[in-house]
Amino acid sequence: MFKIAICDDEDTLIGELKENLGRYAAETGREFSIFMYHDGSELLQGYQPDYDLIFMDIKMEKVNGLKAAGELRRMDSKVGLIFLTSLKQYVWKGYEYRAVNYLLKPVKYGVLKLELDRYFANYQGKDEPYVSFANDSGRYKARYKDIRYAETEKRNVRLHFEGQGQVIYKNMKEIAALLCAQPQFARCHQSFVVNLSFVKGVEGLEAILTTGERIPISQPKRKEFMQRMADYWGELL
Numbered sequence: 001m002f003k004i005a006i007c008d009d010e011d012t013l014i015g016e017l018k019e020n021l022g023r024y025a026a027e028t029g030r031e032f033s034i035f036m037y038h039d040g041s042e043l044l045q046g047y048q049p050d051y052d053l054i055f056m057d058i059k060m061e062k063v064n065g066l067k068a069a070g071e072l073r074r075m076d077s078k079v080g081l082i083f084l085t086s087l088k089q090y091v092w093k094g095y096e097y098r099a100v101n102y103l104l105k106p107v108k109y110g111v112l113k114l115e116l117d118r119y120f121a122n123y124q125g126k127d128e129p130y131v132s133f134a135n136d137s138g139r140y141k142a143r144y145k146d147i148r149y150a151e152t153e154k155r156n157v158r159l160h161f162e163g164q165g166q167v168i169y170k171n172m173k174e175i176a177a178l179l180c181a182q183p184q185f186a187r188c189h190q191s192f193v194v195n196l197s198f199v200k201g202v203e204g205l206e207a208i209l210t211t212g213e214r215i216p217i218s219q220p221k222r223k224e225f226m227q228r229m230a231d232y233w234g235e236l237l
Contacts, residue, residue: 001031001032001033002030002031002032002033002052002053003032003033003035003050003051003052003053004021004032004033004034004035004051004052004053004054004055005034005035005036005037005043005051005053005054005055006018006034006035006036006037006054006055007036007037007038007039007040007042007043007054007055007056007057007068008037008038008055008056008057008084009038009039009057010057011038013057013084013105013106013107014036014038016106016107017055017107017112018034018036020107020109020112021034021112023109024109024112024113024116027113028120030120035051040056040067040068040071041068043056043068043072044068044071044072047072047075047076047138047139048132048139049075049076049078049079049132049139049140049141050132050141051076051079052079052080053079053080053081053082053119054072054079054080054081054082055082055083055084055103056068056069056081056082056083056084057083057084057085058083058084058085059085059086069081069083071138074137074138075138075139075140075141076139076140076141077141077162078130078141078143080119082101082102082103082115082119083101083102083103084102084103084105084107085102085103085104085105086104086105101115101118103115129143129144129182130142130143130144131144131147131159131168131178133159133166133168133169133170135166135167135168135169136167137166140166142159142161142162142166143161144179144182144184144185144195145184145195145197146161146162147159147160147161147179147185147195148160148161148194148195148198148209148211148213149192149193149194149195149198149209149213149215150172150175150176150179150192150193151191151192152171152172152190152191152192153167155171156168156169156170156171157170157171157172157175159175160213172190172191172193175193176193179193180193183232184196184197184232186224186225186228186229186232187221187224187225188207188215188216188217188218188221188222188225189215189216189217189218189221190218190221191216192215192216194207194209194215196228196229196232196233197232198210198211199229202217202226202229205217205218205219205222207225
């Protein structure tokens with residue numbers, strides 16, 4: 001089941017697009033669950049980062065599509081995004097938000113079909129495991145393979161992924177159990193769990209990441225950590 005959102009302030013367009021998505025689903029055997037919003041503010045309110053694809057109108061009254069896309073990308077870097085517009089001058093602006101493409105209104109079925117065929121041919125969405133969470137800044141979805149490490153921050157944990165660090169309101173015991181269930185993670189310190197796929201070496205009591213970051217390794221956990229790393233690296237050779 002693919003979750004698709006349509007965000008447009010024109011009921012007629014929403015209806016036509018929903019009908020064409022249903023036609024495409026019937027022709028291809030895919031199953032769609034479709035959600036409709038009439039403004040960017042509606043989409044962003046209580047946003048859950050579990051959509052596969054979003055059709056976004058660029059011109060809307062309250063929160064337009066470009067502004068909504070900027071907020072959206074802060075919370076969800078992976079969702080497919082296709083802009084809807086009748087004004088070609090906005091097209092290149094839309095690519096700043098990593099749009100899959102744009103469709104000119106009115107959207108013809110043949111054009112939509114070609115675009116969906118191209119999207120699903122490159123689909124890498126929810127098939128990859130991820131963790132989703134919310135904090136005071138917003139809602140986030142982080143694929144396990146993108147999480148570099150987790151560190152204790154007061155009573156919570158900060159996850160580092162894709163150039164950012166976001167607090168998840170869980171303690172390290174809970175997060176370590178969650179991450180270490182994945183083969184690429186290992187606990188290297190009471191306060192740190194690291195993704196071994198980002199580790200390029202160990203110097204003394206520090207793991208050196210491919211990003212240049214240095215993660216501490218505690219003496220009591222060093223032997224177990226080194227064994228886990230050897231097992232993981234061995235599987236990749």
